[in-house]
Amino acid sequence: MKPPPFRYHDPGSLDEAVALLATLENAKLLAGGQSLMPMLNMRFVQPDHVIDLNRITGLAHIRESAARIEIGAMTRQRDLEFSDLIRCRCPLMREALLQVGHRQTRNRGTIGGSLCHLDPAAELPMVAAALEADIQVASRRGTRTLPMADFPAFYMTPAIEPDEIVTGLGFTPWPEGHGAAFVEFARRPGDFAVVGVAALLDLDGAGCIRRAAIALGGVGQGPVRWSRGEDLLQGEAATDDTLRAAAESCRGVAAMGDAQASADYRRHLAGVLAGRALRAARDRARRVP
Amino acid sequence: MTAPAPGADARRITLTVNGRRHDVEVETRLTLADCLRHGLGLTGTHLGCEHGVCGACTVLVDGRSARSCLMLAVQANGAAITTVEGLAASDGTLHPLQQAFQAHHGLQCGFCTPGMLITLIEFLGDHPDPDAAAVREAIGGNLCRCTGYQGIVAATLDAARRMRAAP
Amino acid sequence: MSEGLIGRRLPRLEDPALLTGRGRFVDDIHIPGTLEAAFVRSPHPHARITRVDATAARRHPGVHAVYAYADLAPHLTANLIPADNRHLAFEANSRPPVLPVDEVCFVGEAVAIVVADSRYVAEDALALVEVDYDPVPGVSDCRAALAPGAPLAHLGAADNVVKTFQTAFGDCDAAFAGAPHVATISLKQHRGSAHSIEGRGVLARPDPVEDRLTVWSSTQGSHRVRNTLVELLRLDEDRVRVIVPDVGGAFGAKHIVYPEEVIVALAARLLGRPVKWIEDRREHFLAAVQERDQYWELEVAADRDGRLRGIRGRMIHDQGAYTLLGMNVPLNASLAMPGPYLLPAYQLDVTVVATNRVGVIPVRGAGYPEGVFAMERVMDSLARDLGLDRAEVRRRNLIPPERIPFDLPLKSRDGTVTRYDSGDFPLCQAKALAAADYAGFPARQETARAEGRYRGIGLANAVKITGRGPFETAIVRIGPSGKVTVHTGAMPMGQGTVTSFAQICADVLGLAPEDVTVVAGDTATVSLGIGGFGSRQTVNAGSSLLLAAREVRAKALAVGALVLEAAAEDLELRGGAVWIKGTDRQLPFAEIARALGGGVGYARPKDVSPGLEATGNFMPPDVTYGNACHVVEVEVDVGTGAVQILRYVVVNDSGKLINPMIVEGQIIGGVAHGIGNALFEWMGYDEGGQPLTTNFGEYLLPTAPVVPEIEIHHVVTPSTVNPLGVKGVGEAGVIPAAAAIIAAVENALEPFGVTLAEAPISPGRLVELMAAGRS
Numbered sequence A: 001m002k003p004p005p006f007r008y009h010d011p012g013s014l015d016e017a018v019a020l021l022a023t024l025e026n027a028k029l030l031a032g033g034q035s036l037m038p039m040l041n042m043r044f045v046q047p048d049h050v051i052d053l054n055r056i057t058g059l060a061h062i063r064e065s066a067a068r069i070e071i072g073a074m075t076r077q078r079d080l081e082f083s084d085l086i087r088c089r090c091p092l093m094r095e096a097l098l099q100v101g102h103r104q105t106r107n108r109g110t111i112g113g114s115l116c117h118l119d120p121a122a123e124l125p126m127v128a129a130a131l132e133a134d135i136q137v138a139s140r141r142g143t144r145t146l147p148m149a150d151f152p153a154f155y156m157t158p159a160i161e162p163d164e165i166v167t168g169l170g171f172t173p174w175p176e177g178h179g180a181a182f183v184e185f186a187r188r189p190g191d192f193a194v195v196g197v198a199a200l201l202d203l204d205g206a207g208c209i210r211r212a213a214i215a216l217g218g219v220g221q222g223p224v225r226w227s228r229g230e231d232l233l234q235g236e237a238a239t240d241d242t243l244r245a246a247a248e249s250c251r252g253v254a255a256m257g258d259a260q261a262s263a264d265y266r267r268h269l270a271g272v273l274a275g276r277a278l279r280a281a282r283d284r285a286r287r288v289p
Numbered sequence B: 001m002t003a004p005a006p007g008a009d010a011r012r013i014t015l016t017v018n019g020r021r022h023d024v025e026v027e028t029r030l031t032l033a034d035c036l037r038h039g040l041g042l043t044g045t046h047l048g049c050e051h052g053v054c055g056a057c058t059v060l061v062d063g064r065s066a067r068s069c070l071m072l073a074v075q076a077n078g079a080a081i082t083t084v085e086g087l088a089a090s091d092g093t094l095h096p097l098q099q100a101f102q103a104h105h106g107l108q109c110g111f112c113t114p115g116m117l118i119t120l121i122e123f124l125g126d127h128p129d130p131d132a133a134a135v136r137e138a139i140g141g142n143l144c145r146c147t148g149y150q151g152i153v154a155a156t157l158d159a160a161r162r163m164r165a166a167p
Numbered sequence C: 001m002s003e004g005l006i007g008r009r010l011p012r013l014e015d016p017a018l019l020t021g022r023g024r025f026v027d028d029i030h031i032p033g034t035l036e037a038a039f040v041r042s043p044h045p046h047a048r049i050t051r052v053d054a055t056a057a058r059r060h061p062g063v064h065a066v067y068a069y070a071d072l073a074p075h076l077t078a079n080l081i082p083a084d085n086r087h088l089a090f091e092a093n094s095r096p097p098v099l100p101v102d103e104v105c106f107v108g109e110a111v112a113i114v115v116a117d118s119r120y121v122a123e124d125a126l127a128l129v130e131v132d133y134d135p136v137p138g139v140s141d142c143r144a145a146l147a148p149g150a151p152l153a154h155l156g157a158a159d160n161v162v163k164t165f166q167t168a169f170g171d172c173d174a175a176f177a178g179a180p181h182v183a184t185i186s187l188k189q190h191r192g193s194a195h196s197i198e199g200r201g202v203l204a205r206p207d208p209v210e211d212r213l214t215v216w217s218s219t220q221g222s223h224r225v226r227n228t229l230v231e232l233l234r235l236d237e238d239r240v241r242v243i244v245p246d247v248g249g250a251f252g253a254k255h256i257v258y259p260e261e262v263i264v265a266l267a268a269r270l271l272g273r274p275v276k277w278i279e280d281r282r283e284h285f286l287a288a289v290q291e292r293d294q295y296w297e298l299e300v301a302a303d304r305d306g307r308l309r310g311i312r313g314r315m316i317h318d319q320g321a322y323t324l325l326g327m328n329v330p331l332n333a334s335l336a337m338p339g340p341y342l343l344p345a346y347q348l349d350v351t352v353v354a355t356n357r358v359g360v361i362p363v364r365g366a367g368y369p370e371g372v373f374a375m376e377r378v379m380d381s382l383a384r385d386l387g388l389d390r391a392e393v394r395r396r397n398l399i400p401p402e403r404i405p406f407d408l409p410l411k412s413r414d415g416t417v418t419r420y421d422s423g424d425f426p427l428c429q430a431k432a433l434a435a436a437d438y439a440g441f442p443a444r445q446e447t448a449r450a451e452g453r454y455r456g457i458g459l460a461n462a463v464k465i466t467g468r469g470p471f472e473t474a475i476v477r478i479g480p481s482g483k484v485t486v487h488t489g490a491m492p493m494g495q496g497t498v499t500s501f502a503q504i505c506a507d508v509l510g511l512a513p514e515d516v517t518v519v520a521g522d523t524a525t526v527s528l529g530i531g532g533f534g535s536r537q538t539v540n541a542g543s544s545l546l547l548a549a550r551e552v553r554a555k556a557l558a559v560g561a562l563v564l565e566a567a568a569e570d571l572e573l574r575g576g577a578v579w580i581k582g583t584d585r586q587l588p589f590a591e592i593a594r595a596l597g598g599g600v601g602y603a604r605p606k607d608v609s610p611g612l613e614a615t616g617n618f619m620p621p622d623v624t625y626g627n628a629c630h631v632v633e634v635e636v637d638v639g640t641g642a643v644q645i646l647r648y649v650v651v652n653d654s655g656k657l658i659n660p661m662i663v664e665g666q667i668i669g670g671v672a673h674g675i676g677n678a679l680f681e682w683m684g685y686d687e688g689g690q691p692l693t694t695n696f697g698e699y700l701l702p703t704a705p706v707v708p709e710i711e712i713h714h715v716v717t718p719s720t721v722n723p724l725g726v727k728g729v730g731e732a733g734v735i736p737a738a739a740a741i742i743a744a745v746e747n748a749l750e751p752f753g754v755t756l757a758e759a760p761i762s763p764g765r766l767v768e769l770m771a772a773g774r775s
């Protein structure tokens, strides 16, 4: 299990990187390497060129500006895990991160890499979906952003052009006092989830749900925003019954089965875990008039 | 064995491994693990899966643990690397964690051991007083087929005690 | 320092090197000029090979050779790996070829070797070797393979039955006639692969000057590898030396001799260069032998009080494409079933079936976990059907201590009657129940249920044959340096063999263990060797070592008495010398070694044989049986089906303990392996025979967070058939583990009407069973 031959490029700037990507045939971008490197070692991918993004400055940052949080694509998962800003303003992401792989993989793995690998059970795409993040993309033709909802094209494939690089994501954090929970079931801690649920709730002074978000992972081709469940929550009192109804609706999600878990089991888990996530999010939320 | 093949994409890199500087010419596709093992002869770092799951190949890159099967040697250019060979003091005195591994039977065949030690060195650095569950979680990405992990957990807790007592 | 090293928790001598990165595993050995190999492997479960063309691969820069069957055949005396186990001989077509002639029978079967400057280049060239395959139908599921008209696993075979045999005693017809209780039980058992963290590996170095071949192999049997190379490559024994370096775990998968070992050795000879092949994890998944599927259909007859009258039934065993070790696994499984229980009549008809999957041979436990699982499922079903407590049913059936030694009317593999030489099974169970507070469990279960949590407890007993002979040599040598060296054919692979052996030897010779060097796994130093499997090494080689060390001690005393002019009773061995007790007069071992080594002018007794050395070849008159009782408490998350093990108690009887720390390490490691077998490890294949789980992300080994703290208690009934009183322990932990865990899960899910008849069991399957039980 050794990587196949390729030409290695390590551009020092984004401009250089997009120029290389635009001109080189059969090139792969190397971010944290936690997904690409195993695939290279197993020779599941055999690129002619590998463009390493690790030397590019300016792609790794976590900052708040104009009431938005902006995260560079090359930001390591571990830097997000230890970020005060993320912990305070986006507890959902932090809770999810703690379930991403292991310390050794989070030290290298990047948020951009995780988004682009787009494993249907990966935590960070679920979080991005729940947060309605915008994904920023650059190419030699310029930059553009696309909503996370449009980011997955199909199974493990983002809707970006071959000459485009994901440079970061941005989102508006939920208001102070919102409740967030990321609950997943993995066979062993640190494994890819069988199914995961990201839940966000914002309660008004009366304990009614002002806004809700549910994202499911491990069921479909990519992260699934479950609006049917969100609609059942919107404007309702956050009682156990309300949450249960929304959680149960998750069993209706279209799921894929494979050797590891049947479609039925994944749907079942979506319902069970959504219930847990919603209750935790509700219990963590403050009523904010 | 690790000298670049003629015509292969290769680069000259500098690695500082366990405090010692090495200048080597590597094929760009060479993994850091193979560079350490076969290029520099530091065979303490082991390969158990080469797809990033077993943790046997864990080394510290600039102080942070990483799976060396998932890094290219070129990516470590300029980095400071710590491998299992660099844990004992220069006079040969074992690191308290190494001592504790022996005292608590934290190894059998020893194949997973380098990765365990490196992972736990980083962990103890920011968790000086962990409980058993935290230790188990910390090595959740390191497979051991021999020990059932129990001796490793006991050793880590004991090492933490020793290291707190004599920092 | 001197006496009393046996039974001490001494730190291991192996550890300092392994802890500092100075271990020497096969891939750590760097010989200048070594070439590296990779194998072309079949992507098809079953296919004809119509053409192999390596022209392009051979031209690839850095490639030194590509060898397929036609290239190697002229240099081999035969194209079949020799059968290692002659008992219950099996059909020739189920022995693996060194390289396939024109048919591949499983995915991963080696078709050709590529030897290149590096493994990187060798892998590059794999894609350039053109192999034309003509896929033919194959069989994957061993039950389907028995259906009339099923595709054949081997072209030209009459059917897919490798072997049928029966294990039986007593009169089953009588036992079932008029039995007050008869029940049927169907079980589906699957055990996964060995997955030592170090894969296999072999390095072969030809020496044209001396016309020798030195082979380093990560194997459980140095001499078996040597003998195979001698046979297939037509070499003299003294021209082939096999050395086993540090081995990063083995667990059965390194027990046999593989085609790769032969091919690499031959390639090295043909090229006149050292050649190394290091198995990668994917190859281990595809081509290292595994255990796998067994389907049991049982009928049990019992009295109303739960006492067994008889068990009869049928078992189908998936053998895969090849048989490398006779009927070892299915036979053991059938022999293991009676275990510690009084079973008046037993009849199991076993059908061993060829499939287009990699061959099956023992993984740690070797069929015993399956036989025990079957028996323990029977016990739990009796308890359920008869309204009895599960521990009580077992207690009523356990062989009472007063009937030990106990002869089970079962012929063992070597044709001898099965005799449990020692043990106290009820005591072990009672201790385990007490340690786990079995009596208090119903209250715990009730409290948990009141909170909506589902707890269960399970127990299992097992007896394991250990210490199979016929012998394992140990040589103790003290030369003019005065240093003590032990040579043995036993094979360390992580079990602390070096330390245990040093303790045994040092204990006799009045030394510290670190004064003893143990050299194992080198065919150059011991002429015979059998190897590491079946929990046999401490029993055999340890006993041989004890005898050899005693003989060396007697020689040292005899010389000491002569030279020091003292009576032997007044002498003692201490610190590498013979001392007159209570004086400062002593004679160092080095002097004695010189005297017995024929040194001129030295006094030596006439009746002492040359050399301060001795060879022990203890031949155990019989095998010895260890036993254990495991009690497990679990909680099942009924929402997800996740099982959490809350408490794990082991009471183990492995006879006398040389180093309890090492023994406990073996048990804990075995239990962890059993947790994998019960809850995680599944080697999947599709209906066509394509493996579904070929990496560590898909095949789940137990990790630290899912393995609990294991609590161990010892019962010590010394073995009566060896001078150390020891029993093997390498497999003890794994054998009852899956049975106990599955029983605990079943108990937790009693309110859902779930009964479990399979292992492993996944969370998804539990959810499915709960849903079925509810409706």
Ligand code: FES
Residues within 6 Å of the ligand: B046, B047, B048, B049, B050, B051, B052, B053, B054, B055, B056, B057, B058, B067, B068, B069, B070
């Ligand atoms: S060898 Fe790198 S994680 Fe297994």
Ligand code: FES
Residues within 6 Å of the ligand: B106, B107, B108, B109, B110, B111, B112, B113, B143, B144, B145, B146, B147, C197, C248, C249, C494
């Ligand atoms: S000690 Fe053998 S794999 Fe951990």
